[in-house]
Each structure stands twice: as C-alpha cells, then as structure tokens.
Amino acid sequence: MSRVRIHQHVNPLAPFYQFTPQAIEIRKVFARPQMPFHLDIGSARGGFLLKMAAIKQDWNFLGIEIREPLVEEANKIRDENNLNNLHFEFCNATFALDKLLENFPVDILRTITIQFPDPWYKKKHAKRRMVKDNLVETIVRHIILNGKIFIQTDVDFLAEEMFATFRANKNLREIEVDENPFPVKTEREAAVEEKGLPIFRRIFEKVEEKK
Numbered sequence: 001m002s003r004v005r006i007h008q009h010v011n012p013l014a015p016f017y018q019f020t021p022q023a024i025e026i027r028k029v030f031a032r033p034q035m036p037f038h039l040d041i042g043s044a045r046g047g048f049l050l051k052m053a054a055i056k057q058d059w060n061f062l063g064i065e066i067r068e069p070l071v072e073e074a075n076k077i078r079d080e081n082n083l084n085n086l087h088f089e090f091c092n093a094t095f096a097l098d099k100l101l102e103n104f105p106v107d108i109l110r111t112i113t114i115q116f117p118d119p120w121y122k123k124k125h126a127k128r129r130m131v132k133d134n135l136v137e138t139i140v141r142h143i144i145l146n147g148k149i150f151i152q153t154d155v156d157f158l159a160e161e162m163f164a165t166f167r168a169n170k171n172l173r174e175i176e177v178d179e180n181p182f183p184v185k186t187e188r189e190a191a192v193e194e195k196g197l198p199i200f201r202r203i204f205e206k207v208e209e210k211k
Helices: 047-055 068-080 093-100 121-127 133-142 154-169 187-194
Strands: 037-040 060-065 084-091 108-115 148-153 172-176 198-206
Touching: 037 047, 047 060, 047 068, 047 084, 060 068, 060 093, 068 084, 093 133, 133 154, 148 154, 154 172, 154 198
Parallel strands: 037 060, 037 108, 060 084, 108 148
Antiparallel strands: 148 198, 172 198
C-alpha cells in the first residue's frame, strides 16, 4: 500500500482544525470495549499502534491525529489486518480531546503516550505546540489513578517545556526513565537512535492530589 502524501506540518490554530468531534462510543467502535485502553496522542501514520495492537490483543488502542488523511490511511491498514482492538480518530487534541473522551468509562484509560510531537521551532509559532495546561488537565481527568503517561522527544527545549507543564500538575508524579517502556519504537525514535542522538523521556503517574 502506497503512503498518503500530506503536509508534514498543519497549523492547529487554523479555523479548519477548531472543530468539536463527536464523543467516541467505545461499544460501537471496539469489539471488546471492557478491555483496558491505551491512548496515543499524535499517532501520525499509526505505525506504533498498529504494531502494539497486534502484540497486545488484550488491550484496546486509540490513536488521535490532527492530519485526517493519515487517520483514514491508518484505519484502512487496521481493517486490512483485522485489528478490532484499534481505532484512529481525527482530532485536534489540544482543542477537543476532552469532548472526544467525554463518554469514556472512568476506570478504563490506563496508559497514554505522547511521542515526538511537532516542536514548532520558531518562537512566533510556540503557541502551536500541543502540550499545554489544558491538555494535561484533560489527560489527568480521564486517566485512572496510577495510570501512566509516557512522553519522549529528541528536542531538548521542547522536552523541558513539556516536562515542566506536566510537572506543574499536582496529580502527577514524575519518573525519570532512560528507555522506552513499550515493546515498539516509533519510526522517529528508531531513526534518532540509529544516529546515536539523545532522546529525552519521562513517565508521569497519576496520584492522589497533594494537600
């Protein structure tokens, strides 16, 4: 299957992406909705989740991506491989993740990944970066107690910015990690490691709010 050609960057602040999606009804989308869920925010072409869903068939996997053609392509590959524990959704996570997840059961979302998000290097474009206070608040609201969020990037300033944003939330405990805890690497991760370049990683675990 040939890859869909798309723009590498899209402006999440553009009016086209400021839309409110329908809340996901997991009983309609997943064959076994009672299984634990993993959410990948910024799933791109879906390679990470396509492999994860094949390896861990006792979990459900949901990928969120802002570039709609990639969502359509990933769902087509999912169908070709009969992965009924996987779904990709077109969504601007910073703007509308809370709405997308509003019907999720409170005890089902166990792990979340944010891997190599667009750094938007130019200072004037910093407001386009995905990880903001409101996204962290949405994540904390939906993930279970003791649930874990894994974040990684090869951009040092972006790592510090993202980690500081998560660190500021009183419901999260920071855990330093050197390795990816999952059995699958993204294409970006593999490429960066092959070049011998550093990757900055953290896990944040949801805990009871500090008094």
